[in-house]
Amino acid sequence: MMERTSLHVPRSLPEEQGIPSAALIEFLNAVQERNLELHSLMLLRHGQVVAEGWWKPYASDIPHMLFSLSKSFTSTAIGFAASEGKLSVDDTVVSFFPDDAPEEIEPNLSAMCIRHLLMMGTGNDKDTTSSLHKSEDGNWAKAFLQAPVEHVPGTHFVYNSGATYMLSAILQKVTGQTLLDYLQPRLFEPLGIEGATWESCPRGINVGGWGLSITTEDIAKFGQLYLQKGMWNGKRLLPEAWIEEATSKQISNGDGGDSDWAQGYGYQFWRCRHGVYRGDGAFGQFCIVMPEQDAVLAMTSGTNDMQGVLNAVWDHLLPAMKPSPLSLSPDQDSQAKLEARLKALTIDHPRQQPDCSLEAAISGKEYELEDNDQHWTSFSVSFEDNRAVVVLSKQENEYTINLGRCDWVEGTTRLLQDEDKRVASSFTWLQEDTLQLTLRFIETPFGYTSRILFEGDTIVLNQNSNVLSDLTEIRGRVTELA
Known part of the structure; x- marks a missing residue:
């Protein structure tokens, strides 16, 4: 595995990193044929950017709203806090909010730990987010703790953005900093991520489960940090054991099959088919980490067919990346076609009839x-x-x-x-x-x-x-x- 060595991710031709340019063209063709609206993509292999493109008017320097891909960054903050001894994943949730807990704490709520928030195994039967939004006093932590906990924590998966909010609230309790401020020197500055913004609740706590906005290259660098098991520029940012734990299956979320939403869930990361894991957000915001291929794919989108996007990756990109790091023979014709294609990407605006007598x-x-x-x-x-x-x-x-x-x-x-x-x-x-x-x-x-x-x-x-x-x-x- 090649580790990148500067804030600017180095660029390379696809063939130099063992990927045929023709495979990338096939991927772009599949995306177009299936009407999958991508806004950007950046593919890294062996620590090198081998393809990048933005569909005009989207552009490389414009941050993109990540929706639930934000969750993977929240999980990372908990990893930092745990490594610094500020908290343990086995700490109970109610212990951080003595003034907001119900007068009578039911056994399931009492047993809920940070670990259960991370794995979406809180025991709630449904997502608590709507309850948080409905809280009249803006106290989202109290609203979360008042919600019924019908199952024993750790036994029942429910995708629950309220659980991720509680991770942010706990982090702010133990550090005195917002999630965004806490991550600044630990993650964003080392990776060269500038200008990140994060939405907050009425009480000034970053919402955690959504609301982060950064650029496509920032997403790619985040994925590369995980691919490198927490190492960056020769320094360890996150413990390797945390990376392994966070990206491994912690709870079952379905029976597998052809769905990449039923392969198991880690700590705010989804397991995928083909030994891959990812962070993702609504409408196609992706950070896909492919350890066996030593590759990372970052994408932003505006699509409801997120499985279709992943299928295009599995069908066209994954099989083209051979295990050997040896470069392929140059294919100047395909390289030129790919370069032209990436530069010409655009979201079509209609050109029906330019003017009208009306x-x-x-x-x-x-x-x-x-x-x-x-x-x-x-x-x-x-x-x-x-x-x-x-x-x-x-x-x-x-x-x-x-x-x-x-x-x-x-x-x-x-x-x-x-x-x-x-x-x-x-x-x-x-x-x-x-x-x-x-x-x-x-x-x-x-x-x-x-x-x-x-x-x-x-x-x-x-x-x-x-x-x-x-x-x-x-x-x-x-x-x-x-």
Whole structure:
């Protein structure tokens, strides 16, 4: 196994690390044919980046929301704390929260340990996350401890983001630091991970189970640390025994078979087929570690078919990586094709009909919207050259978005989650009376497409998402002048 030796991961041609460029092209073909929306990928073998690509408008320097891939970083923090003697995985959960525990502590809750939080074997019959969000006083730890514990801890697997939150809360109790601050000198700085952010609960505790945002290369470096069993630049960051324990099967989560969600679960890591393990997050955020192949694959995505992504890896990449570290003969033709393909990756924006005679008639008109689940109250669009400017009002707030004509225009908006998020936007005309707006929130998996039908003084606005199933239809009418 080759250990990387600097903050910048070295680059190499695939054949130099024993992977045919043709296999990577086949993987990209499979992803495209199956309509699997990847946003980025980075493949490392023998400590070298052999392929990397971002589907425009996503880019290498833009952090991506990890969702539950955050859990593997939370587990890592517990590994650091255990190695420093700040806690033990056999410490009971209630011992850290004497003021928040129920007056009568049931035996199953009393027996619940940090180990059970790590392995998703808390004994809860269902995920506690909704109970945490519903807590009126914002005390998520208390809400977790009030939840029923129907099973003996360690005997029953339930994927439970509330359990990961409790790991973060315990860490903050014993260190006096948030999860993010605690990991800064221990993990992020040694690996050269800069600008990481993590969502917090109402009481200022990082949520742990989701909410971390970092770049694709940062994910890859994290996986490489685990592949190297805790070593980085000749220094040991994490004990090898912790790495082995965290990535081994700690609890059964199904009967195996063809599902990579039923191969066993470690400490916030999933076991996979083929001797592989991974951290992952909703909509296709992946850190896949392949010990037998001495490889790591980091990916960000916006897809609901996460098993399809893994199947493409197993079908095309895994068998192409031979055990021998010897390089393959150069394949300059395939290398050139792969390089061109990776540079040209893009999320297609529609180019149906670039302009329309209707633009002059509707430009700048404000449409009052009927009551809707999005709480939008008005809509307007103005056109100038190769730009459109959309203004959406939502209760007391007004949101302005610039869009490119059949091209991406980048900016920021508070439209998503009411906090500043980068957005890439484009517009096109599908027909003479139908405008399509495409918004890509490029720090997240989420993309939205709105189709607006103009009929005289009225509009019908339909919106859908690349990963969310809800379809919104809103009607509106030109605002009457006072």
